[in-house]
Amino acid sequence: MIPAKFDYHAPSTVDEALRLLSEAEDAKVLAGGQSLIPVLRLRLAAPEVIVDLGRIEELRGVREDGDALAVGAMTPHADMIADPLVREHAALVAEAAETIADPQVRHRGTFGGALVHADPAGDMPTTAVALGAEFLIAGTRGTRTVAAEDFFEDLFTTAVGEDELLTQVRIPKHTGWGSHYEKFVRVAQQWSIVAVAAALRIDGDSIAEARVALTNMGSTPVRATAVEQRLIGIAPVADAVREAVVDVAEGTHPPSDLNGDADYRRHLATVLTGRAVLAAAAG
Amino acid sequence: MTVTEERPTTEVGTPRRRKEDQRLVTGRTRWTDNLQLPGMLHLAMVRSPVARAKITSVDVAEARSAPGVLAVITGSDVADIQGSLPNAWPVAEDQKAPPHPAIAVDQVSFAGEIVACVVARSAAEARDASELVDVEYDELPVVLDLAQAAADTELVHPDLGTNVSARWVFDSAEACSGGNVEDAIQEARDGGILIERTYRQQRLIPAFMEPRSVVVDPTGEQTTMWSATQIPHILRLMLALTCDIPESKLRVIAPDVGGGFGGKLQVTPEEVVTLLAARQVGRPCKYTESRSESLMVAHHGRDQIQKLTLAAKQDGTVTGLKVELLADMGAYLGLVTSGVPILGAFMFNAIYKFPAYHFACTNVFTNHAWTDAYRGAGRPEATYAIERLMDELAQEVGADPLEIREKNWIKHEEFPFTTVATLEYDSGNYEAATAKARELFGYDELRKEQAERRERNDPVQLGIGVSTYTEMCGLAPSRVLGALSYAAGGWEHASIRMLASGKVEVVTGSSAHGQGHETAWSQIVADRLGVPFEDVEVLHGDTLVAPKGMDTYGSRSLVIGGIAALRAADKVIEKAKVVAAHMLEASPDDLEFSAGKFTVKGTDKGTGIGDVAFAAFHAHDLPDGFEPSLDAEATMDPDNFSFPHGTHLCAVEVDTETGRTTIRKYVCVDDVGKVINPLIVEGQLHGGVAQGIAQALFEEAVYDESGTLVSGSLTDYLVPSAVDVPSMVTDRTETPSLTNELGVKGVGEAGTIASTPAVVNGIVDALRPYGVSDVPMPCTPHRVWTVLQAAGASGGGAA
Numbered sequence A: 001m002i003p004a005k006f007d008y009h010a011p012s013t014v015d016e017a018l019r020l021l022s023e024a025e026d027a028k029v030l031a032g033g034q035s036l037i038p039v040l041r042l043r044l045a046a047p048e049v050i051v052d053l054g055r056i057e058e059l060r061g062v063r064e065d066g067d068a069l070a071v072g073a074m075t076p077h078a079d080m081i082a083d084p085l086v087r088e089h090a091a092l093v094a095e096a097a098e099t100i101a102d103p104q105v106r107h108r109g110t111f112g113g114a115l116v117h118a119d120p121a122g123d124m125p126t127t128a129v130a131l132g133a134e135f136l137i138a139g140t141r142g143t144r145t146v147a148a149e150d151f152f153e154d155l156f157t158t159a160v161g162e163d164e165l166l167t168q169v170r171i172p173k174h175t176g177w178g179s180h181y182e183k184f185v186r187v188a189q190q191w192s193i194v195a196v197a198a199a200l201r202i203d204g205d206s207i208a209e210a211r212v213a214l215t216n217m218g219s220t221p222v223r224a225t226a227v228e229q230r231l232i233g234i235a236p237v238a239d240a241v242r243e244a245v246v247d248v249a250e251g252t253h254p255p256s257d258l259n260g261d262a263d264y265r266r267h268l269a270t271v272l273t274g275r276a277v278l279a280a281a282a283g
Numbered sequence B: 001m002t003v004t005e006e007r008p009t010t011e012v013g014t015p016r017r018r019k020e021d022q023r024l025v026t027g028r029t030r031w032t033d034n035l036q037l038p039g040m041l042h043l044a045m046v047r048s049p050v051a052r053a054k055i056t057s058v059d060v061a062e063a064r065s066a067p068g069v070l071a072v073i074t075g076s077d078v079a080d081i082q083g084s085l086p087n088a089w090p091v092a093e094d095q096k097a098p099p100h101p102a103i104a105v106d107q108v109s110f111a112g113e114i115v116a117c118v119v120a121r122s123a124a125e126a127r128d129a130s131e132l133v134d135v136e137y138d139e140l141p142v143v144l145d146l147a148q149a150a151a152d153t154e155l156v157h158p159d160l161g162t163n164v165s166a167r168w169v170f171d172s173a174e175a176c177s178g179g180n181v182e183d184a185i186q187e188a189r190d191g192g193i194l195i196e197r198t199y200r201q202q203r204l205i206p207a208f209m210e211p212r213s214v215v216v217d218p219t220g221e222q223t224t225m226w227s228a229t230q231i232p233h234i235l236r237l238m239l240a241l242t243c244d245i246p247e248s249k250l251r252v253i254a255p256d257v258g259g260g261f262g263g264k265l266q267v268t269p270e271e272v273v274t275l276l277a278a279r280q281v282g283r284p285c286k287y288t289e290s291r292s293e294s295l296m297v298a299h300h301g302r303d304q305i306q307k308l309t310l311a312a313k314q315d316g317t318v319t320g321l322k323v324e325l326l327a328d329m330g331a332y333l334g335l336v337t338s339g340v341p342i343l344g345a346f347m348f349n350a351i352y353k354f355p356a357y358h359f360a361c362t363n364v365f366t367n368h369a370w371t372d373a374y375r376g377a378g379r380p381e382a383t384y385a386i387e388r389l390m391d392e393l394a395q396e397v398g399a400d401p402l403e404i405r406e407k408n409w410i411k412h413e414e415f416p417f418t419t420v421a422t423l424e425y426d427s428g429n430y431e432a433a434t435a436k437a438r439e440l441f442g443y444d445e446l447r448k449e450q451a452e453r454r455e456r457n458d459p460v461q462l463g464i465g466v467s468t469y470t471e472m473c474g475l476a477p478s479r480v481l482g483a484l485s486y487a488a489g490g491w492e493h494a495s496i497r498m499l500a501s502g503k504v505e506v507v508t509g510s511s512a513h514g515q516g517h518e519t520a521w522s523q524i525v526a527d528r529l530g531v532p533f534e535d536v537e538v539l540h541g542d543t544l545v546a547p548k549g550m551d552t553y554g555s556r557s558l559v560i561g562g563i564a565a566l567r568a569a570d571k572v573i574e575k576a577k578v579v580a581a582h583m584l585e586a587s588p589d590d591l592e593f594s595a596g597k598f599t600v601k602g603t604d605k606g607t608g609i610g611d612v613a614f615a616a617f618h619a620h621d622l623p624d625g626f627e628p629s630l631d632a633e634a635t636m637d638p639d640n641f642s643f644p645h646g647t648h649l650c651a652v653e654v655d656t657e658t659g660r661t662t663i664r665k666y667v668c669v670d671d672v673g674k675v676i677n678p679l680i681v682e683g684q685l686h687g688g689v690a691q692g693i694a695q696a697l698f699e700e701a702v703y704d705e706s707g708t709l710v711s712g713s714l715t716d717y718l719v720p721s722a723v724d725v726p727s728m729v730t731d732r733t734e735t736p737s738l739t740n741e742l743g744v745k746g747v748g749e750a751g752t753i754a755s756t757p758a759v760v761n762g763i764v765d766a767l768r769p770y771g772v773s774d775v776p777m778p779c780t781p782h783r784v785w786t787v788l789q790a791a792g793a794s795g796g797g798a799a
């Protein structure tokens, strides 16, 4: 299928990209193109201008920045998976990124693109919410920082304005935490039907801190703060964990589609949260 | 001139890598969409977004003046010349079929139907302009539910007066091939076992890898069409009849074709539209569908409701089967739409001997895309039904599913066996295949593990699925097709050209779309003529090169087309023998031919077939009256079908907490008769089994209540990839077919036919302790969980 006509720009700096965005009537940012190109090809969108971020070096890569990792928005999933800093301080993200599609998609698709795309079934937003990431958003009037809980506004909608760019994501270090991303799919290369991100700090025989967030259980990632609280202080064994997570899906509004209805998703979320927490404790 | 060396005749049976794979796998080949012709134009189709409506207006003014556009064609522009797309299988004398226009004229009957076509300089311009065509629809109520459609409350085609296209009935008492099924049912009711079930064969989408593509060049003396089709010969004839072109003015080429699975066994609206467009503008035109279009409008498969009644004695001996089918035709009849469910009629009795059988099928129109052949076509549906029922019977009797099958199947010493459905099975050995599968599978150990898991209430239960199938291959004896009122024969043609240099060209009318004919035919002919494999070239897929043929479907190519090639080779040898005798100054009767060489019996005097070919070419010194050519042709029309069979065993783990099924072990032992190339056989089985697993677990074409295809992309229509399919253990037994001289049976559809019931039987077996006796396909985690919830609510529970 062939997209409608558009003008194409490939700036090499963030400033130039922002200028192009502010000048154009109807512009769209292109990152890895793994979500945007299908949308264009199906003609669900027909922007007049495409601003490709692929040549902006400053947007790529992972570095340490105090007690956080600073991740450039244009860092591909494959780099996140391989990056030793990510594996050490934010293993949850690498683990979840491994479940995305196939090698081609993982080499093209980017961390920032997946976050701004904000698909409720996407895996990256949930990890960012679970680990309490912060988002740096640049506009012509400067850069602002938005917390994870304010970043995802609705399905396919984030705090990033039409003429703004997500430039960097700061992920607080979770060094030494056990983590697990439990993704439920019918075929390997599928978006999450439901998934659960869990990260735990174990102290002695019990859970000292916990982060739990759910994918595709609402229009944005769901952070299960009540469950997190209940996990603290208990031993990570099957019965206790199952009891602690039993109402994790309460109050959620998951979708109903060909893969399952809302009730089934709520049931799945409960089962998978138990499994995710136990696996996080084990690894 | 070549001197043919003596070689052992070992090509047949050798696992040769396929000679065609290099070009197919790299894609650097003649896929239709790769073709570029001088001055070629591009087409885009405007398709109906609604399932049923009157077309009140089509405004093409804006599209016509868009950049690059040469023409916009609407249904009313071509109403008088487009004819009606053909249905070659009127299954009943009073079969009802609506006119089937390539471009809808005043109404549309399913979402995706073509309402206009844009011809432009580039594909992009055609696509852009297609969005400017303004069509107004007056929507009408849609008919989607099969049972409701059959009740005729709302009509898809009011002019027909009914939604029922045809009814087709077979009854063993009437056919004198068995008893009366109602008697068997009454007896079962009075003290035997009666099993009544309704199964749904969900709608599937063939989802071949290469989307359909067509190029038409109208500029030569013959109009040439390249099409990604399975049926260049049938297509040529049908287009000639449909579009009123002399057959001799049309050349059809199926270049390399990337899969079909029956989905390219069709005369398509897109082919007709491209032909009409090219003739109108007088320049070559190309149309290639997008994946979305392909999923929406390339014909679908299956979609039947099967109401089944199985009668048996207390000991598990089956006494009769009654089958009532509702089959969804979709909105129109395609080439063999109406015949697909009827092919299944001959297979519900499968490998079993029961004496009474009744089959009744009602073909019904709805506002869905039309259905037609899809890998197995009628036989997977039938096999599923009977293999599921045999498991239900085993459960009822309290016997092992394999035992109950053995009690009922035809013993190997009972062949040839005339079935209750009137087919004559020539050969088979179900005992041997089952014994081998059972051992490879570790059947008894897995049953033990299953018992342990049940005992300890393991949340992950183990199930063992059994499927002992047979099928009919080699479609088809022309007389049988005639009796079933199919419009054509089932023969196949081959010719062999002995080139002056001793090389060999084999021309086959059965053109592959991924099956590996070039390799297999080369092996057969190399052996027969005693020439090196590399010296044999197989040509096909072009009505100019291979003027006669019946094409590729129904696991027919090898058993009919391969045998035709073999017979043509034998005729070459007969001719060559006359020349060789002349060269050797001997009598033809004194010659023997072996490994490519004619020798005078009892001497070392001889000559190679290559030398004979050269002698026939220069013709300087041939026997008096000998026509200087060794070339020969043969047309094979089979006397009977061939009947592959086998035993598939599938162990599944079902996670009762999530409903998820994982295939733990898959073993299949298939008897496809003599094997020409074991690698090709294994490849066909792997692909076939994967496709059957896909029906059991993953794939379903789903429409919403307005008639829009919801599973309209590969994100929602889940075709499994390699990682979603288990590693399989494949093995064989070899009981030669007696219906052809190679003893071959066909393997193209076997895996698909056998595997679906193996998987579903496994899932149901895993869940028996919870009181579950069926899970509708595809057995998605959600469905399995829902079934478990319902069973739990009704008092079931793990043992």
Ligand SMILES: Cc1cc2nc3c(=O)[nH]c(=O)nc-3n(C[C@H](O)[C@H](O)[C@H](O)COP(=O)(O)OP(=O)(O)OC[C@H]3O[C@@H](n4cnc5c(N)ncnc54)[C@H](O)[C@@H]3O)c2cc1C
Binding pocket: A028, A029, A030, A031, A032, A033, A034, A035, A036, A037, A053, A073, A074, A099, A100, A101, A102, A105, A108, A109, A110, A111, A112, A113, A114, A116, A117, A121, A122, A123, A124, A160, A164, A165, A166, A167, A189, A190, A191, A192
């Ligand atoms: C077959 C397939 C399977 C997939 N499966 C999964 C899966 O299982 N799980 C999963 O999480 N994802 C999956 N994805 C999506 C993948 O993660 C994509 O990479 C991601 O959704 C989009 O990232 P991208 O870099 O390709 O962004 P693009 O497609 O280029 O852009 C996506 C959107 O974000 C905007 N955008 C991108 N970057 C910025 C920026 N820096 N600032 C402002 N706006 C921006 C774009 O304008 C666009 O609207 C899949 C994709 C494919 C093709």
